[in-house]
Amino acid sequence: MDVRLLMGAGLVIASMAGVWAVVSASDRSVAVYAASSTVVVGDPIDEAELAIVHVSLGDAEGLYLVPGSVADHAVATRTVFAGELVPEDAVGAARDVSRSPVVVSVSGRLPEGVVAGREVDVWTSGRAGEDDVGPPSVLVSEAVVVRIVEEEGLVSGSADVSVELAVPDGAVAAVLAAMAADEALALVPVVAGTE
Numbered sequence: 001m002d003v004r005l006l007m008g009a010g011l012v013i014a015s016m017a018g019v020w021a022v023v024s025a026s027d028r029s030v031a032v033y034a035a036s037s038t039v040v041v042g043d044p045i046d047e048a049e050l051a052i053v054h055v056s057l058g059d060a061e062g063l064y065l066v067p068g069s070v071a072d073h074a075v076a077t078r079t080v081f082a083g084e085l086v087p088e089d090a091v092g093a094a095r096d097v098s099r100s101p102v103v104v105s106v107s108g109r110l111p112e113g114v115v116a117g118r119e120v121d122v123w124t125s126g127r128a129g130e131d132d133v134g135p136p137s138v139l140v141s142e143a144v145v146v147r148i149v150e151e152e153g154l155v156s157g158s159a160d161v162s163v164e165l166a167v168p169d170g171a172v173a174a175v176l177a178a179m180a181a182d183e184a185l186a187l188v189p190v191v192a193g194t195e
Contacts, residue, residue, distance in 0.1 A: 033052060033053075034086065035051075039117075041076055041097060047067070065088055075092065076091060100172050104162070104163055107184055107186070111189055122167075123185065123188055124183045124184065125183070139178055140175060144165065148163055
């Protein structure tokens with residue numbers, strides 16, 4: 001009886017060891033960074049603020065940022081949303097970012113999709129409060145929402161909302177001119193797959 005018990009226990013242990021060896025051999029997961037919170041274009045990339053996750057990437061293994069690979073003074077060159085793996089091509093130097101921050105005031109409520117990291121088109125419809133204005137037109141395409149600054153209406157009684165945008169460098173002058181002319185601005189979320 002003792003011999004059979006020992007043999008049974010040995011078989012169970014050998015079986016468990018075999019399963020562990022097979023799983024270990026087939027585990028090809030690697031450590032990569034994931035964004036702990038949304039990182040917007042131009043934001044500095046700090047390894048201390050990134051989460052390390054272990055994932056199996058297969059052929060895509062070299063496409064994502066791995067621990068210890070972040071250069072000094074690195075910034076995001078595009079938006080990486082919270083929980084997403086950080087692609088290597090989403091990180092670069094400040095000179096790689098051709099956008100500038102601009103705070104715009106938008107009348108009325110923001111659409112639901114206007115959140116940090118989202119691309120939006122900035123539309124204008126002429127001077128605020130004027131009756132004789134032309135049709136609305138796109139002032140800037142694919143600006144990126146950096147953050148919603150504040151709802152000024154809570155203090156001033158107006159319905160304006162301030163939004164910080166990362167605007168392509170070539171469009172900064174147009175945005176500043178529209179603001180100086182007191183034009184009514186609106187933000188429309190860019191829907192993936194639309195022109």
